[in-house]
Amino acid sequence: MDFNQIRYFLALADTLNFTRAAEQCFVSQPALTQAIKRLEDELGGELIRRVARENELTDLGKSLRTHFEQIDRTRHLVRSTAKAVNAGEIAELNIGLMCTIGPGVLAPMLEAFHVANPLVSIVLHDVAPDAISDLLLSGVLDGAFCARHGAPHPQLSYVELFEEPLVIAFPENHAFSQMEAVSLRDIAKQQYVERLHCEFREEVLEYYKELDLELEVAFRSQREDWIQGMVRNGVGVCCIPRYSLLRPELDHRPIVDPALSRKVAFATAEQSEQPPALKLLAKMARAHDWPVYASEQQNGPTV
Template sequence: MELRHLRYFAAVAEVMNFTKAAARLRVAQPSLSRQVQDLEDEIGVDLLKRSPRGVTLTAEGKLFLAETLETLKRVDESVEKVRALARGEYGELHIGYAPSPTVEVLPPALAAFRYAAPGVKVVLHDLAGDELCEGLHRGRLEIAVMIQPSAESGAGLEFEELKSYPYYVAMAPGHALSKLKSVTVERVATEPLVGLRRLDYSEYYRILDGIFAPHGVRPRIAVECDGASTLIAEIEVGRGIGVVSEVFQRAAGRRLVYRRISNSEEVQRVGIVRAQKGDVTPAGEKFCEILRKISAKEEGKTKRR
């Protein structure tokens, strides 16, 4: 039994006439009659009563027609789902992300993607850098939007840069450094620093090392925080200053004061990370393309400012 047998039988049952059904299906009438007869022979029951005036359904035929229509409906739905999957418009997409660095590009990209592919279920995973890399390696994440991982944690991963942001010193309003237009790395090293927990944010300390080590100084870590919100609060109450990227300012707003680090070329690179041997679905590729367009649009806005 093949699907065409079911489709032929359903067509005949719908119009109750072999000639009309053959015209609709664009097949020869004798061939259609033979195919339906083959179906009845395989099942072992008569589905149709034939007469010179046309055909009618037997009791068995009525039951088989209902089951046939349901089967064909499921087949058609499955075909459409597979085609939608191939177009990136169906399925489930697991995306890892780091909240603060991606605040400029991720929310508008998600909004645009949900509009473009409403049939795709997006599952977001808010994780630290090392956890994002592990998720990509293990296949739990399809892509991640995050800070560029180190050579060690990024082994076997591909990084595509979307945006880069210079680093600033964040401080409470009224701090002595707020009187300066910019601050040197050496001056930052003399102040107590509020940072993130080394255990959970190893990439953050790699960045600090990239800023301070070339100048032969080390940061004075006074407080370690478990997230961006705590870091903002600790700086705001005067526990120390912070080294943050330009995009971080969007999360903290006007609660803090920011001054550019004048003698460091270090930047925070944010982009798309995927496993080199991973399988990114069409939906994932569609989302990546939207991310690129959003990033290019934001870059254009920055240049116009």
């Protein structure tokens, strides 16, 4: 038994006419008749019989018709599924999300991707910045949203998404709320909550060393949500990427003298052929309407 025999039988069951069934299946009438005969021989009984000048399904044909319809639906489902998989419409992508990138700025793009590709499942993994390249090159991750800081990795490809300023976040009714912008010198006078995953950590510490200043660090943490919680509770102030502020947002101001910003990108391992679903995600990430950093706010060199 093969799919063609089932398809021919269902056409014959609908038309009760060998000629019209053959035309519907785009085969000759003898070919269709022979295929039905082989099917009957395999099943051990007639599926259709001639009564007077008309054809009708036998009891066996009537009994098997529903099962054959189910098989034919499965055939269509298998073919459409295979086509969708090959086109990248059905897949699971493991995507890294650097722990310092806020969900708010990425969520609209990911939602738009889901609407356009509902059969692609995305698993988001919270990853530290220094682990991203190894996870991509080993194949554990298919792609990663990450902050570009320093030289690009030679074995990775990047889709540049947006530039993101760092701001100083502070608790309610803080003195910084009366200022339009805050310098790193101003920050050095405050109790500080330090983000251990901050890309600018070493540069800022070196900057303060050159100025013979020192941060008064009250707490350090790798957890971005804890950092913001401590700032909200009045423990201290913190330099933080603008779009990672959780809602309700902390009060914040631009950092100047020097201004700090980072470039956020979608990274993948360089390879000859990427999964179709990954190509679709990269394409949508490239085309998305990302926020634009007003670089005119910068009053000094970028660290």
